[in-house]
Amino acid sequence: xxxxxxxELGRSGRLAGAQVPEAGAAVDLPPEMLRDSRPQLPxxxxxxxxxxxxxxxxxNFSIDTQxxxxxxxxxxxxxxxxxxxxxxxxxxxxxxxxxxDVSQGFLACMYELQRMLCRVTGMTAFSLTPMAxxxxxxxxxxxxxxxxxxxxxxxxxxxxxxxxAHGTNPATAVKCGFAVRELPTAADGDLDxxxxxxxxxxRTAGIMLTNPSTLGLxxxxxxxxxxxxxxxxxxxxxxxxxxxxxxxxxxxxxMGFDVIHINLHxxxxxxxxxxxxxxxxxxxxxxxxxxxxxxxxxxxxxGYRWVDAADHPKSIGRLSAFMGNAGVLLRAYxxxxxxxxxxxxxxxxxxxxxxxxxxxxxxxAGFDLAYPERRACHEFVVTLKRQARxxxxxxxxxxxxxxxxxxxxxxxxxxxxxxxCLLIEPTETESKETLDRFVDAMADILAxxxxxxxxxxxxxxxxxxxxxxxxxAARKPDLRYRP
Amino acid sequence: xSDIPENLKYTRDHEWIAETDDGTAVVGIxxxxxxxxGDLVFVELPEMHRDVETGxxxxxxxxxxxxSDVYSPVAGNIAEVNLALDESPELVNADPYGEGWLFRxxxxxxxxxxxxxxxxxxxxxxAEMDD
Numbered sequence: 001x002x003x004x005x006x007x008e009l010g011r012s013g014r015l016a017g018a019q020v021p022e023a024g025a026a027v028d029l030p031p032e033m034l035r036d037s038r039p040q041l042p043x044x045x046x047x048x049x050x051x052x053x054x055x056x057x058x059x060n061f062s063i064d065t066q067x068x069x070x071x072x073x074x075x076x077x078x079x080x081x082x083x084x085x086x087x088x089x090x091x092x093x094x095x096x097x098x099x100x101d102v103s104q105g106f107l108a109c110m111y112e113l114q115r116m117l118c119r120v121t122g123m124t125a126f127s128l129t130p131m132a133x134x135x136x137x138x139x140x141x142x143x144x145x146x147x148x149x150x151x152x153x154x155x156x157x158x159x160x161x162x163x164x165a166h167g168t169n170p171a172t173a174v175k176c177g178f179a180v181r182e183l184p185t186a187a188d189g190d191l192d193x194x195x196x197x198x199x200x201x202x203r204t205a206g207i208m209l210t211n212p213s214t215l216g217l218x219x220x221x222x223x224x225x226x227x228x229x230x231x232x233x234x235x236x237x238x239x240x241x242x243x244x245x246x247x248x249x250x251x252x253x254x255m256g257f258d259v260i261h262i263n264l265h266x267x268x269x270x271x272x273x274x275x276x277x278x279x280x281x282x283x284x285x286x287x288x289x290x291x292x293x294x295x296x297x298x299x300x301x302x303g304y305r306w307v308d309a310a311d312h313p314k315s316i317g318r319l320s321a322f323m324g325n326a327g328v329l330l331r332a333y334x335x336x337x338x339x340x341x342x343x344x345x346x347x348x349x350x351x352x353x354x355x356x357x358x359x360x361x362x363x364x365a366g367f368d369l370a371y372p373e374r375r376a377c378h379e380f381v382v383t384l385k386r387q388a389r390x391x392x393x394x395x396x397x398x399x400x401x402x403x404x405x406x407x408x409x410x411x412x413x414x415x416x417x418x419x420x421c422l423l424i425e426p427t428e429t430e431s432k433e434t435l436d437r438f439v440d441a442m443a444d445i446l447a448x449x450x451x452x453x454x455x456x457x458x459x460x461x462x463x464x465x466x467x468x469x470x471x472x473a474a475r476k477p478d479l480r481y482r483p
Numbered sequence: 484x485s486d487i488p489e490n491l492k493y494t495r496d497h498e499w500i501a502e503t504d505d506g507t508a509v510v511g512i513x514x515x516x517x518x519x520x521g522d523l524v525f526v527e528l529p530e531m532h533r534d535v536e537t538g539x540x541x542x543x544x545x546x547x548x549x550x551s552d553v554y555s556p557v558a559g560n561i562a563e564v565n566l567a568l569d570e571s572p573e574l575v576n577a578d579p580y581g582e583g584w585l586f587r588x589x590x591x592x593x594x595x596x597x598x599x600x601x602x603x604x605x606x607x608x609x610a611e612m613d614d
Contacts, residue, residue, distance in 0.1 A: 167550070396548075413548040419519070470547040474524035475572070 006042040016046035061408045071379045071411035071423025074266035086330040096322045107304035111297040113333040122253020123283035127296040128324045136261030136280020137172040142316045143291040144206045156205035164415040169208040189217040189371045204234035212377035214415045226256030243267045245378035248344035268332035277325040290314040350428035351378040365443040370418045379425035393449040395420045400459040405441040485515040493605035500556045511584040520546040523572040528564040557595040563587035
């Protein structure tokens with residue numbers, strides 16, 4: 001049953017007492033700035049408002065209610081302990097502009113978080129200020145640009161990006177003023193090294209890589225990639241989206257990366273989805289340290305302090321009014337402290353084990369793997385090209401049928417180079433029983449499609465809404481309530 | 484099997500190009516490409532009078548599944564773009580070789596078109612992909 005909009009529930013004159021602001025005219029505004037008509041606000045009772053939003057929340061798929069194997073997004077469990085400690089009154093009530101001498105506890109946490117992130121990535125310095133993964137990318141590539149310009153090298157106008165990359169990579173490069181050169185993927189799933197040799201040269205500012213790649217494969221020739229790029233005078237950017245697979249096992253710094261962004265909301269389990277708040281903390285090796293965005297936390301004579309542009313003149317500057325999402329950073333800090341060094345390695349152990357277990361079971365159940373000869377990292381790609389042709393079981397049909405069986409769908413149609421693909425990432429926090437139920441549901445959908453191909457095209461049938469018209473939604477978006 | 488008209492030239496990236504009598508050439512995406520992308524929701528067209536090299540990204544076709552670059556089949560200058568696609572991107576799905584054309588260009592060297600794939604060669608490209 002569809003839920004009406006809160007506006008449609010409204011009746012003139014009803015109000016939610018607890019939400020009504022203190023009465024009082026805006027006396028200090030000039031008359032021409034005052035509106036002459038009443039704003040169209042929903043008029044519902046407090047109880048109606050509570051019920052409306054509670055019903056909506058119950059219709060959500062979420063990590064707290066369902067298995068959520070959304071590839072490349074690392075939808076893992078958010079431990080409640082992180083929440084508990086981040087909600088301590090001392091943290092909650094600290095004003096972002098509070099002086100350093102009364103913020104030493106918070107600053108100590110942020111300083112230690114920077115240090116732990118350096119240790120687990122092999123970088124020499126970290127800034128926690130980017131507010132999301134895309135902003136982390138932006139600051140990373142802006143630093144690459146600043147580095148080359150600082151040396152007077154103005155000829156480096158190109159960034160190399162693999163064809164399997166996240167869409168944000170080429171977007172970031174273009175936003176920073178670079179031209180994008182796309183690198184093909186070789187048949188075995190690794191980067192095409194010959195193409196890399198042809199494209200790398202005096203115009204190369206850097207390369208943006210995700211390792212393991214978005215195909216869930218570890219780039220085995222990463223040292224060759226490093227030698228080619230550094231040999232050409234470029235820098236290596238590490239997109240931290242898939243860090244979960246190698247956490248504590250391999251350091252991006254050891255692979256030769258010069259700059260990295262980490263989605264703390266993925267690997268370090270801060271709440272995720274719905275557009276934020278996120279954190280795209282950015283780390284650098286020595287060469288890029290002078291360009292790190294400010295502020296970050298340093299140690300002075302009187303304890304911890306903010307390092308700002310005055311101390312760090314070559315910085316690419318500020319990215320936000322304050323220094324990132326404090327609550328998110330605290331949750332990541334507590335998560336890391338709870339795990340410890342050995343715990344981080346176990347994250348990678350179980351993320352990889354779970355992915356390979358599900359991959360092997362799905363292959364045995366009749367699904368085709370995009371790279372059957374390769375071991376998966378934390379995620380893997382299934383292609384439904386054969387099933388789509390034979391039974392009409394496309395990636396979108398399978399995704400919708402999974403909803404009916406109580407599972408959030410995996411990522412569909414990404415990476416773009418694999419037709420009819422699903423990108424499946426179980427994460428380390430799921431039990432074997434949950435993984436088995438997921439495989440059973442997938443096998444059940446496949447069996448159903450073979451017997452009755454029309455069924456999967458009708459899915460979902462148990463959700464509050466049936467198949468949505470995505471094409472019409474994109475072509476003619478209807479985003480505003482009109483009475 | 485997708486439609487591959489005999490009188491057009493093709494690229495491995497699924498663009499088609501057609502010479503016209505006035506020396507310009509019309510470019511679009513193939514029936515296979517529109518089928519693979521699914522229903523288009525947005526088409527970004529190149530700037531008028533822009534000079535492009537072979538392989539330059541000069542348009543973007545976006546469906547609910549994916550956004551995909553369109554590369555210039557040959558070097559030249561953009562002479563006209565299909566403004567009807569701003570309002571009706573679905574023309575590319577309905578009629579990829581006709582009303583769904585993307586842009587018209589003046590090739591720098593008309594001989595470059597001879598280097599491209601003919602219908603049989605493009606059909607082989609599709610067959611290889613299907614293996």
